[in-house]
Amino acid sequence: MSRPMKMIRPAIRLLPGVAGRSEAFEITVDPLRSLGAVRTMSKVLTEQNLNPNVLKLEYAVRGPLVIRAAEIQKEIDQGASKPFKRVIRANVGDAHAMGQRPVTYFRQVIACVVLPELIEKGGYPEDVKQRATEILNAMGGKSCGAYTMSHGIELIRKRVAGYIERRDGHKANWQDICLSAGASNAIKNVLQLFIKCIDGKPTSVMIPIPQYPLYSASLAEFGLSPCRYFLNEETNWGLDISELERARDEGMKSSMVRALVIINPGNPTGQVLTRENIESIIKFAHAHKLFIFADEVYQDNVYAEGSKFFSFKKVLTEMGEPYVKEIELASFMSVSKGYMGECGLRGGWMELVNMDPVVQANLYKAISAMLCPTTLGQTAVDCVAKPPQQGEPSYDLYIKEKTAVLDSLKNRAKMIVETFNKMDGFTCNVVQGAMYAFPQFKLPPKAVEAAKAAKKTPDGYYAFKLLEETGICIIPGSGFGQRPGTYHFRTTILPQPAMLQEMLDIFQNFHKKFTAEYS
């Protein structure tokens, strides 16, 4: 047994960026902890023998910028003097963290499920009491402390099927609904099914660029190849079939393209697909035998005049044969977005359409080892799938709260786009839906050089400067992917109106100063 190595733990490490789209991921090791850390042996598990896919994996939404943002907030809390009073976290779609209030009915039901004595003692409306009782009756030992079936409580799966039927006007099978701890979990569980080389070629999955980086991170983790198709910024992030064809042709040269991810409404891009566009995408998937991942977690977040959400399930059903029987689809939904914003509760679901029953049974088997999604996340799903109905005591307040959130988001979506479009060197597409703006901006050549010297992507360099000087935390476009030579960032539209106005004012000043500095 040899233990020859003596080395100091690194204080900062740079991981290699993934070609073409990623900013470098910095890992900061707490310097205090490094002090006593002279190594006396080589470790069992090291960077050299670590799962290479984990090394490769990147998730910009919670990357080094966000870690630094948390540090800065801590410094402020501990009395450090900064040119700003607080960090504004516009990096992540986290509505409650930005001041949005929860829907009263949801929280009353969950509290009653946690502490059933509240059903009698709490003085809550009858529909709250009834709902909590129904849910408890469907739980083992009438306790949210019991495990549930791995794909979720049957009652709640049935409620989700009902929600989908009302949304689409078509039948949904509750056996094809699988509850999950948020959409991300479900997406990974389905993606994982595709890990297999076919005829010696790796499997690849078509993802949009820009994309939500869960996809690139999960593909990296699973050793699957991304087959990237570009959204068309000129047509408000439109999805061109010719670009899908180009990307697939390119992908098929070195891999087997087997699935297609669509994010609608778009994250980070905010477009809402038209019905005609969805029909064309379904035909494309059918022609090339692609399994469709429909990431529809923003289905309640549609703001623009003339835009409307159509689910892939609805459209393919109405297209009739052969699509209705042949397109394999997984559609994902979450309680984290919409008007609910209950990110922390971890609730979501997927609907599986036309999946081979043996494959589906294997999927359900694979998730069973993880026991079950959280019962309180499932309770939140129940409330979303069947909110208070007209005539029930909680209905008016529910509608009032829901409408207030969605109206306010609609105003903020407009305000943010207008502001960016007024800024020198900025262009920003209409935010038709979802929770983000993804403006393009120009960077002076000197800034690009400075970024290079600092071993950062130009937009990453800009974002770090913005954070350090103003406390505003946004995510550079390189974390989502963008056409080479263009620079973007994603900001949420979630700060409450006054804070959003403040943020946009600070942003404008920063950008003027930055541009002057590097011109």
Add this chain to the structure above:
Amino acid sequence: MSRPMKMIRPAIRLLPGVAGRSEAFEITVDPLRSLGAVRTMSKVLTEQNLNPNVLKLEYAVRGPLVIRAAEIQKEIDQGASKPFKRVIRANVGDAHAMGQRPVTYFRQVIACVVLPELIEKGGYPEDVKQRATEILNAMGGKSCGAYTMSHGIELIRKRVAGYIERRDGHKANWQDICLSAGASNAIKNVLQLFIKCIDGKPTSVMIPIPQYPLYSASLAEFGLSPCRYFLNEETNWGLDISELERARDEGMKSSMVRALVIINPGNPTGQVLTRENIESIIKFAHAHKLFIFADEVYQDNVYAEGSKFFSFKKVLTEMGEPYVKEIELASFMSVSKGYMGECGLRGGWMELVNMDPVVQANLYKAISAMLCPTTLGQTAVDCVAKPPQQGEPSYDLYIKEKTAVLDSLKNRAKMIVETFNKMDGFTCNVVQGAMYAFPQFKLPPKAVEAAKAAKKTPDGYYAFKLLEETGICIIPGSGFGQRPGTYHFRTTILPQPAMLQEMLDIFQNFHKKFTAEYS
């Protein structure tokens, strides 16, 4: 594009068992759904091109027996006539489902976090109100609907470090604590780091036989090899170092053995390791450069006279150099077991000891794409890590509830072992800890033949018969692994005393009848 296939969906499929330990996994496709299912195309995703690791994966604790148990209960609920009144689910460590009551303090705190108006209005004790306030202050926007850091809320990670310090008498770094949605999630996240061939050899991980099948399932899923060491049934499921040496030597012939899983207290076997045994295991791991997975989720469940729980962290710390600085360890804990039994809330943590900081940063990066563990599971962790203290208003009730649960489990552990040992052909080791008995029993040759004819393992055949005739659901030993030619099953000790007595009576009658039938 070719679509030549016309085929009927299979009504029942048998997946091949994994050599040496597994029962066949039956997948039953709902016959109603199969009716309209004449296929007009080959699917994109089929059994043939599915991730082969997912096909291989098995998790007996929620396998076909348990699916059948749920069906039977449903048949009873719908009025079917059976020779028993209800299914007794002794298959899974799900305390609340079997009638255990939650700890009042925990639920009061969680309810206040869900619905903060309860802090003022609910009339709860001061320590409940204070705790809920502290937790809310540590959440984004003071809402459990906000995301947290991916490794959990800092306040709660610090509380867990405090818990470990009080338990072990040694320092714990809160930065090395990572919260999770139950222990299973954390175990998989660390196991995943080992997916890499070393010098052309696959990595293998040492697991006990019998084992908790999360390990075999996750190894299969990740394409890692199990290196199986047998526990010694003769010495109350003792862990012999000579057997560890044998298993490793064997494993090294075809793989690189890089990690060692220890489950203490044991699942399904119920042994509690002595301090001396743990010291020897640590020396073995050190000599062979193995990373230790210490599955310590049953640390509060120790019943036998003279048995005491020692954490691996405590023992290696007290062994001094070189172990204290060189042994790499991940220790896992959950709120699902112990006296809490809060399985449905999905809360847990791991402590990482001596992990290479670059590896640890990569681990934290990898989990960040899954956003965060549920906030209410984290809240439960907070309560477990720092329960009411002496002098606080909730203390007496907390102690009373905790003691009642643990005392009752102790009695049931004894009662179940005594009963099995009285049964013809049964031997059952002392349940020193955890929540299960794992008796060995003899099967008549005719029963073994009948099982073969039915394409079932002999113990699986027995377990299915038991379920159909009595409604008792236990898991056959083949789901956990056992020495060839021996038969066991795992039953929980969780049914409340009266139901446990009833279950054991029914069991004895069944066994007599079964033995007579096949003799």
